[in-house]
Amino acid sequence: MNNRINQLFESKKENIFSVYFTAGFPNLDDTVKIIQELEKNGADLIEIGMPFSDPTADGPTVQRSSEIALKNGMNLRLLFEQLKDIRKSVNIPLILMGYLNPVYQYGVEAFCRKCAEIGIDGTILPDLPLDEFEAEYRKYFEASNLHNILLITPQTSEKRIKQIDEASEGFIYMVSSSSTTGAGKKVEDFHVDYFERVQNMNLKNPRLIGFGISDHATFSNACKYAQGAIIGSAFVNAIKDSVNLEKDIATFVKSIDPGGKALL
């Protein structure tokens, strides 16, 4: 079923600018403000991080933002409370990203229903693997028109990429290299052969490239091989000491210069 994620990819074919941040960081109540400012400055899609105590797929930046967010008192119930009126002010697709255990404790079915109620369009749950998703959880996601976004990496075989493409709705998250999340990659670190290999596979789903996309150079380079790219750690770093989110978010987006829209 179509949702805001599909609509985005139908209306925009390149330079899709997607941003990750950790809910509850730097301050507990920044969540809504960050989403609104990102949309205002031209973000096409936002991934809202649900902090977890043991983020094994994340590098130091997201580890630290998660730790602080939890210390600030963030939890899933509170996040849903903060987001309850988000669709009154925000139109771009929103995705919740995090680890399975907090969702599992909330109850996967109840979580999906709550997402639908608020207007969340998708999830990224790295430690919910494809076979477990298919066996136990797909039904709940489908009932709530929630797209569970799946990842591929440079090690993923062609056969498995096809299988993931078949099982995916919305887009495929291409992990840029074999790594945990983190800023500081250079264009030279990209596995261009992998980008090209996947680009030539004619997948049914569009792709966004993420992990290590940190500045204008890495963003625009990644956009050559996919419909867009996702910036996480670099954005989290940019707002970590912010006392003026409005200004700092605008400055950050300008530095990325993700194509026409942000320059308006």
Next chain:
Amino acid sequence: MKYQVNEKGYYGEFGGAWIPEMMYTNIEELKTRYLEIIEAEEFKSEFDKLMKDYVGRPSPLYYASRLSEHYGSKIFLKREDLNHTGSHKLNNTIGQILLAQKLGKTRIIAETGAGQHGVATATVCALKGIKCVVYMGALDVSRQAPNVKKMKMLGAEVVPVHSGNKTLKDATNEAMRDWINNPEDTHYIIGSVVGPHPYPDMVARFQSVISKEMRGQLLEQTGSELPTRVLACVGGGSNAAGAFYHFLDDEQVELIGVEAAGKGVDTDETAATLTVGSPGVLHSARTMLMQTEDGQIIEPYSISAGLDYPGIGPLHAHLHKTGRAKFLAATDEEVLQSVLLLTQKEGIIPALESAHALAALDKIKMNPDDVNVINLSGSGNKDMETYLNYFGY
């Protein structure tokens, strides 16, 4: 076969491989190849030879007569403390280093809490001339200085982990991150029956040598392969898995796992996962976890660094759920008294971890003719500083 892992990697509702896609290729390779590799005749004979000539197996099964007299029941000690490097941990690392070689891996990573698994990993890496990186919580690095120095002397790189509470759980997180960042050349030697399938089954198989030997030794010494009960301490649960393994289908043998109660299961300072925990997903397995209502993992506490893990191997979660094994918990205080008792009754100074199994003898009803086997998983050498401080010698 009731208690064996199924083809999907589950023990009942527990287990599985809840891995991020970044680990898929490595785990899939392990999953499809581990049985074929470890059941090959060539592998088995290499493993058995190292067990005998390098580890020093079989480890003795010792009838502890003065301790038996004290408790009014027959008590045997399976002396894993006499293995090379002083614990059962080497059984697993020998198996996994041979497996890593068969997989063509050239770099080994491991996590460690007390440092016993780190030392056992650094040891087999020295034995085979393979590069070794051990992740250890920064707090444990300072608490377990002698083992850190041993690992370094053995040629391993020890990386202090500064995230979280800087203990075993955080070291495990960091080892998993390393594997995600180095998917081609690296094998991760997990130190217990935890983590994604096939690790729990693979580690249990390598440790199962413990109960295999027990059966033969019991037959020789008591006239029956089957004891009344087997007791073992449980952190992640590898020594207990090894001690239970060949008795699982003999339902008349009572199996007792002993967790670390820390300062008490009704306090915030405990590591008794099965007593205070609930089902969840951590380190790529669905198992029992110490967690908040919101699904955040709670830091465990125990005087023994080897037992302060907030989860438990999925096999044990299943044995608990089905009632096949009983799980008790012993406090720091009870454990220290048991250390002193064994030391002065038998002249054996046990590891803090192993003394949890001894402490359970005060909590169960035993008949005079019962045959009780305690898996003495490790030596107290590493804990001398704690003992000297506490007992004041």
